[in-house]
Amino acid sequence: MGSMDGPTPTTENGRTARTNTTCNGNKQQQKIQSDDGFDLSVVAADKENEVFRKGKPGLLPLEVGTRVMCRWRDGKFHPVKVIERRKMVSAGPNDYEYYVHYTEFNRRLDEWVKLEQLDLDSVEADVDEKVEDKATSLKMTRHQKRKIDETHVEGHEELDAASLREHEEFTKVKNIATIELGRYEIETWYFSPFPPEYNDSLKLYFCEFCLNFMKRKEQLQRHMRKCDLKHPPGDEIYRSGTLSMFEVDGKKNKVYGQNLCYLAKLFLDHKTLYYDVDLFLFYVLCECDDRGCHMVGYFSKEKHSEESYNLACILTLPPYQRKGYGKFLIAFSYELSKKEGKVGTPERPLSDLGMLSYKGYWTRVLLEILKKHKSNISIKELSDMTAIKADEILSTLQSLELIQYRKGQHAICADPKVLDRHLKAAGRGGLEVDVSKLIWTPYKEQG
Ligand SMILES: [Zn+2]
Helix, strand or coil: CCECCCCCCECCCCCEEEEEEEECCCCEEEEEEECCCCCHHHHHHHHHHHCCCCCCCCCCCCCCCEEEEEECCCCCEEEEEEEEEEECCCCCCCCEEEEEEECCCCHHHCEEEEHHHEEHHHCCCCECCHHHHHHHHHCCCHHHHHHHHHHCCCCCCCCCHHHHHHHHHHHHCCCCCEEEECCEEEECCCCCCCCHHHCCCCEEEECCCCCCEECCHHHHHHHHHHCCCCCCCCEEEEEECCEEEEEEECCCCHHHHHHHHHHHHCCCCCCCCCCCHHHEEEEEEEEEECCEEEEEEEEEEECCCCCCEEECCEEECHHHCCCCHHHHHHHHHHHHHHHHCCCEEECCCCCHHHHHHHHHHHHHHHHHHHHHHCCCCCHHHHHHHHCECHHHHHHHHHHCCCEEEECCEEEECCCHHHHHHHHHHHCCCCCCCCHHHECCCCCCCCC
C-alpha cells in the first residue's frame, strides 16, 4: 500500500528519517537526516565501536547475511546486512558486488555496492539469524500469505513456509534500477516481478500512455511512432484545469492494468501484484498538456468489496510527490464512495506513510464539519456526510481527545480553538477535488 507524498518515513530502529526528494526532471537525489536533527552517522559510529574487528583473511567473498559497515551516498559509514551477492562481469574470482540493506533506513534505499564501499574490519562474526527469520515468515498473517501467493508468478500452488521464505528472498533484490517514463528518468525503490526476459535489464523504457515497457530506447522510439494513445485507456471521469482522472476497467484493459501493476510495484514495498486485474478498477490521475495526459499517480479499487474497501493500492509517482496529489487521490476515493452512497475504507495493511496520510485526511474532513456544526452532530451523521466508517471517525476523534463521556454517552467536544489547533497540526489538504467536475456513475456489472 501507499507511497504518498505525505509525512516522513520511519527507519527500522524507530527513528524518523526525512527523505528529501528533489526531482529536476532527470535524476532523483535523496538525503537522509533524522527528524530531530540527530546525525545518523553518530549512530553508525557508535555501532562501529561495538563491532568486533575481524579483518581475517579468507573472508571474501562475503556471505549473504553478513553484517558490515558500508559507505553510503552521504560519504559516511552505516551498518548494512548483505542480502545478495553477484559476480561482476569480466572480473577476478573475488570480485563480487553486494546487494545491501541499510538496517537504519527504509528498504527503498537497498542497493548494489562495490567491495571498496565496505569496511571489512567491521564484519560481524554471525551470519544471519536463521531462527529469527523463520519465525518472522511463519508469523505472517493469512492475509499477507494470500498476498504473497498472488504475487507469486505461477500463483497456482499453496506455498509452504520454505518456499515462502525463498519467495521473500527473491523479492528482496531490486531488479530494475531505473525507468524512463515520459520526460522523466526515475530511480526505482523496490523489486517488481517483471517477466523473466526483463531480468537482465537495469533500465526499462515505458510508453507513458499505454504503459508497455521495453528494454531498449530504440524500441520505445519505434513504439511511440505507432502508439496512438495520448492518455490512459478508459473513461475520463473528472477534468478540472489541467488535471484529469481516468477510470480504467481491468477487465476491458487487461494489459494496461498489468503494466500499471508492474510499474507501481517498483515503488510500493508491500503491494499485492494482482494478476487478476479483471476484478479491479484503476483510477489514473493525469496532468494534461498539448502533448497528452501524463500519469501522475493512481489508486485501484475492487469492483466488489465485502469489507467495504474503497481503495486497494495508491501511488504517486516520485517526480510528482510532495505536491498534494496523494491527498487528492484519497479525497477522490471518498468522493466516489459518497456517490455510491456507501462508507469506504482503505484496504489493510496500510503502510506507515499511508496511515499518516489517512489520519490527516480524516482529521481535516471531520474537524471542518465540526467547526460548522458545533457539537450538534452525531458520529452516524458524520459518517453519512463523509463516507468515512463510523469506527474510524470515533478513533480519529478519540486520538485527538475530542470525545468526552457524559452520563454513559459520548459527546463530541467542538471548542473552536481546540479544533483550529488540531487542524493546523493536520497540515494542508493538498489539491481540492472539485465534485462538480466529477461525471461518474458507480460500476455495474454488465449482463
Ligand atoms: Zn504506447
